[in-house]
Amino acid sequence: MSADAGKRQAAEAAMTYIDNGSIIGVGTGSTVNVFIECLARDPGRIRAAVSSSEASTRLLEDAGIEVMDLNHAGPLDLYVDGADESNRHLSLIKGGGGALTREKIIAGASRRFVCIADDSKLVGTLGAFPLPVEVIPMARSFVAREIVKRIGGQPELRERFTTDNGNVILDVRNLEIAEPVKFERTLNDIPGVVTNGLFALRGADVLLLGGADGVQTLE
Ligand code: 5RP
16 A cells, blocks of 8 residues: 555544534645645635645645634644654654644644554654754754764754745754653753754644554554
């Protein structure tokens, strides 16, 4: 079974978590794009969406879905987003698409975070996927040196990429993240780091994994 088919299964399964007429948070990435297609096929299912990126905003608006500012939406019941990796405790690596800061904000503002992915994203230990860290541009070299000092790995500047917030991304390779909460806190402590792609302090509440045997639900 292809990864795309797994993503579609997970995206369709996420539709069952929506309360009719609610305002939901919507993440970013190819799996979420399929979820937005599902929303588009069901007009009126949600009242509005809070979007985690300019890319998702465009798709939502093209689908005729109102996009609301988080400041006006208030606390959200549901956030649906993908991941680059998840472990069995539903700690995630996110930010492959560079939208990690807004994603972390919306995840934090939501009562329930439903993560959707194909089943190749489930790993024993996080870190094979390079960990994205969003950084204020003037702090780029300093933060890279501090990352090596504090957690190891090899930070590399994501070339020709600027986040929706005007910052740069360092992708940190060769990490083995046995203690995601500790890593997340350590990275948060480095001046110049805006957000790191570990979602462990606030991980997913539900993980829907599409694969050959259908949708596996972890919670
Ligand atoms: C974007 C993300 C995405 O959720 C993550 O990269 C997964 O993307 P995809 O669904 O394309 O595999 O964190 O910043």
